[in-house]
Amino acid sequence: xxxxxxxxxxxxxxxxxxxxxxxxxxxxxxxxxxxxxxxxxxxxxxxxxxxxxxxxxxxxxxxxxxxxxxxxxxxxxxxxxxxxxxxxxxxxxxxxxxxxxxxxxxxxxxxxx
Amino acid sequence: xxxxxxxxxxxxxxxxxxxxxxxxxxxxxxxxxxxxxxxxxxxxxxxxxxxxxxxxxxxxxxxxxxxxxxxxxxxxxxxxxxxxxxxxxxxxxxxxxxxxxxxxxxxxxxxx
Numbered sequence: 001x002x003x004x005x006x007x008x009x010x011x012x013x014x015x016x017x018x019x020x021x022x023x024x025x026x027x028x029x030x031x032x033x034x035x036x037x038x039x040x041x042x043x044x045x046x047x048x049x050x051x052x053x054x055x056x057x058x059x060x061x062x063x064x065x066x067x068x069x070x071x072x073x074x075x076x077x078x079x080x081x082x083x084x085x086x087x088x089x090x091x092x093x094x095x096x097x098x099x100x101x102x103x104x105x106x107x108x109x110x111x112x113x
Numbered sequence: 114x115x116x117x118x119x120x121x122x123x124x125x126x127x128x129x130x131x132x133x134x135x136x137x138x139x140x141x142x143x144x145x146x147x148x149x150x151x152x153x154x155x156x157x158x159x160x161x162x163x164x165x166x167x168x169x170x171x172x173x174x175x176x177x178x179x180x181x182x183x184x185x186x187x188x189x190x191x192x193x194x195x196x197x198x199x200x201x202x203x204x205x206x207x208x209x210x211x212x213x214x215x216x217x218x219x220x221x222x223x224x225x
Contacts, residue, residue: 006155009153032211034213034214036214042218043203043216043217043218043219044156044203044205044214044216045216046213046214046215049213051211090155090156092214094211096211097210098210098211100158100161100171101146101158101207101211101214102158102172103148103155103156103157103158104155105153105154105155106155106156
């Protein structure tokens with residue numbers, strides 16, 4: 001069965017500094033990969049997705065993630081974070097041909113002033 | 114657009130009571146899902162419905178039942194609530210297989 005590992009439960013980072021949130025998944029032939037964001041007291045929203053094609057995907061608010069098949073990773077990065085990025089970030093994966101999307105345990109991003 | 118609507122937003126139950134969480138989507142999506150979110154556990158899939166007329170177990174189905182009433186609605190029932198079912202429950206929908214999920218705002222359930 002597919003599984004997702006987010007190694008860091010919390011990541012503190014200073015405002016305007018770069019950040020990387022790590023995500024690894026169990027190996028599979030073909031996968032779809034997602035990052036979701038949950039702002040305080042809200043539901044989850046899709047941040048970005050990898051379905052096929054270019055291994056580097058970007059969101060509208062400056063985040064990007066790179067699909068690395070050999071390392072089974074899909075790390076999320078942002079070159080300069082803002083206070084408004086304070087949220088919990090979830091990596092999710094689905095095997096192609098499977099309807100289930102499995103989530104990691106989440107990484108809470110704390111932006112320090 | 115309302116998107117995915119969950120009711121109620123909050124609920125307190127006593128052990129052994131039953132209740133149904135309601136979910137409706139107005140995006141004409143084929144697939145619908147129920148997840149629970151617990152601190153440090155992320156989101157875990159309870160049940161899902163790939164299309165109208167079908168339901169399947171997810172990672173943590175014990176203690177729950179679901180009904181895909183029609184294409185729009187997917188309900189989650191707790192027949193005999195237990196304190197271990199205290200959680201935030203999220204309903205989600207998607208256009209088709211593997212497509213991105215659209216989430217409701219959640220139902221915060223406390224079982225005492």
